[in-house]
Amino acid sequence: MVREGSPAKRAAIVRAALKVFLAEGYARAGVDAIAAEAGVSKRTIYDYYGDKERLFLAAIAETRAGHEQGFEALLQETIDDVTDLEDALFRFGRVFATEVAKSAERTEILRLMIAEAAHFPRLLADRPTRTALADRLEALHRRGLLDVPDPVEAAEFLGVLVTGPVQNRSWYGAVPLDQDEIDHLVRSGVRIFLAAYGR
């Protein structure tokens, strides 16, 4: 008995669900709390999504799709049409790492996915952001600005260099870091990347 309902209400439910799941984790999160947060009756949630599990998966999928778009936009505005390569990579990494360290939705969702990976195998999809980044690195390689024989691997390392230390020190967003520390770590990460992959 799944009602399709209005897109606005679906969005409200999914947003509320994400918030509660992120704060509590899947098992602790209560559907009553989600309903209250969404300003919707519990019954409506069940009419829309059937059960808690489907609601969870929908919330994750919806949000991840938004993140991919944001990531694509960030790539366009920092790495495409680059003049100063180090600066471009730094600006890219800065935004990315700052999201990570500020207990932002992005990292929390990663944390949630890691936590629930064993219980929801469907969460372990591919990682489109890495391939999007790899495409850019390959383009920079063709333009002679980088020496990147394996763009996918290089994208993996760039991502790790730029976000890894920030993730570790912030415990995946659970402890906030100040911007100076983030900037410093990102700067160092970019330098390391260029030392290895620069011309």
Next chain:
Amino acid sequence: MVREGSPAKRAAIVRAALKVFLAEGYARAGVDAIAAEAGVSKRTIYDYYGDKERLFLAAIAETRAGHEQGFEALLQETIDDVTDLEDALFRFGRVFATEVAKSAERTEILRLMIAEAAHFPRLLADRPTRTALADRLEALHRRGLLDVPDPVEAAEFLGVLVTGPVQNRSWYGAVPLDQDEIDHLVRSGVRIFLAAYGR
């Protein structure tokens, strides 16, 4: 009414608790299941540890202490008394990354800590393994084998370079990787590190 009991029984309980917590996560894990796994009555668990939360924290602390010792031993047998630096770092990274990628206890516990970080702030202690690694890098710096002005930061990056891609691709141990892929990623990570910090 906390009984101190026998060390052997405490160990059995903690081991069983860890197993169930790792498999199920904190909220889903049932004390009955832990009791069954430990071959002990539920009542005994409560007599020993008081409540589920304390049992959880004890299980984490106990296991982490063991890991620190193991890490220290690994450092000694790979990085101390080094002749071929790249090879030494590779051997170090290989063991470390393999643990990570094989869904081993070590990563699962990290995953669990990440998942529960928000609910158990006491889990977010310092990270003694990083400082242990930093000490070694500083020694290599003094011996003129590396150029490491900030050993703590360098240790952060070495750790990230060696384990990051493996963690990402294996979804923190949820998906096993084959040894060739691990070796390749570790090799690349070490080369990047040396490109940035080598003499």
Next chain:
DNA sequence: GCGCTACTACACTGCACGGTGTAGTGTGCT
């Protein structure tokens, strides 16, 4: 044997929570 301690087996309480059923209300369409 006696007493003490550690432990088990098990029944039980209280509660939180997933999920359902239903009566009633608001809104918009014809």
Next chain:
DNA sequence: AGCACACTACACCGTGCAGTGTAGTAGCGC
């Protein structure tokens, strides 16, 4: 007005589970 539909409010069921209380047993020192 009358109908259809979306939604809410709320009561309700079943269950799983943290935590407790207790009676009984096995072992051990004396």
